[in-house]
Amino acid sequence: MDxxxxxxxxxxxxxxxSFYDGGKIKxxxxLLHKAENMLAEGVDILDVGAYSSRPGAAEVTVEDERLRATEAIAHIIRAFPEAVVSVDTFRADVAEASIQSGAAIINDISAGELDDRMFELVAALQAPYIxxxxxxxxxxxxxxxxxxxLVSDIIDYFNVKLNLLKKQGVKDIVIDPGFxxxxxxxxxxxxxxxxxxxWMLDAPILCGVSRKSMIFKTLGGGPDDALNGTTALNMTSLIKGASILRVHDVKEAKEAVTLYEQLKQ
Structure with missing residues (x-):
């Protein structure tokens, strides 16, 4: 992927x-309607998550998460073989089963901190790792x-992680500052x-600000009211060097990328 x-x-x-769209996929x-719409709007990666990571979210067992994630990924891949799917998990067992079910990318909110096996697994699979x-x-x-x-601490954190992964032969690594x-x-x-x-870390940057509280606690309202603010901060992220935008609203994000590319020209 370029x-x-x-x-x-x-x-x-x-x-x-989940804080914004939890429970909408029943x-x-x-699931397939959601995937079809996103693909039609130009999404590049479908990020499937079976464990809510919002503050204070309820615990989910490994078995429940693995079952939900693998079934969803398999359904998407069967219906849309061309789709690129990532699995949003911090558990190595779930990541491994998801790759076996058709996922291509592992998206780990904990950077290996919550499962000691994760880096070893990523190296063994040679899977792209966020x-x-x-x-x-x-x-x-x-x-x-x-x-x-804050920023220095984050850079130091990623520097250590990147060195560990590269020593294990992992080549495709994306960093997410974790808004x-x-x-x-x-x-x-x-x-x-x-x-x-x-940028000094020499790794692509993913930004995920979509409908988050930093937007609606500044502007008022709730997640449902935060699309315009999301687009504004997505454009800021692009200007600041983001290579991937993680979003709920594909069409609007795609438009931001189109305008950003025109701006660069």
Whole structure:
């Protein structure tokens, strides 16, 4: 996948309690309708998640997550063989089963912190790997927002992880600074304003700000009211160097990329 033109990752939540669209996919028909619409709108990656990572989200057993994720991925691949699917999981067992079911990319919110087997698995599979900066876990992260220097700490965090992965022969690595994960609203904006500093890590950057609280707690309303703010921050992310936008709304994000590419020309 050529990331010289930014790509769109569409969020496909098959959870009941995700912060924006939890519970909307209730059947295989709903799942395929969602995937078909996103593909029609130009999505590049479908990101399937079976464990909600919103602050305070309920625990999901490994077996439940694996079953949900693998069934959803298999259904998508059967219906749309051309689709590129990533699995949103921090568990190596779920990641491995998902790759066997047709996923092509592992998207790990914990960068290996929540499962000691993850880096070993990624190296064995030689799967493209997206790793995010986070502290703690979805149940504790909102209390873990004290940093010496936020951006420097994130760069140091990724530097260590990148070196470990490269020593194990992993080649395709994307970094995600983790907006909303163990970061306050103010810290999220500070991070976005300095996003270009992450270029020194020489890895593609994924940004996921879609409908998050940093938007609606600034503008008012809730996630349903945050599409315009999402588009504004997506464009900012592109200008600051993002290679992948992880979004709920594919059409609007694709339009932002089109305008950004025109701006570059």
């Amino acid at each position: 990331l010289s033109i930014p790509k769109i990752m569409g969020i496909v939540n098959i959870t009941a309690d 059947s295989n028909r709903d 790793m995010m900066h986070m502290r703690g876990n979805p149940q504790t992260m909102s209390q873990m927002t004290d940093y010496g220097d 909303g994960f163990a970061k306050t609203r103010e810290q999220n904006f500070a991070l976005l304003s300095k996003l270009e500093l992450l």
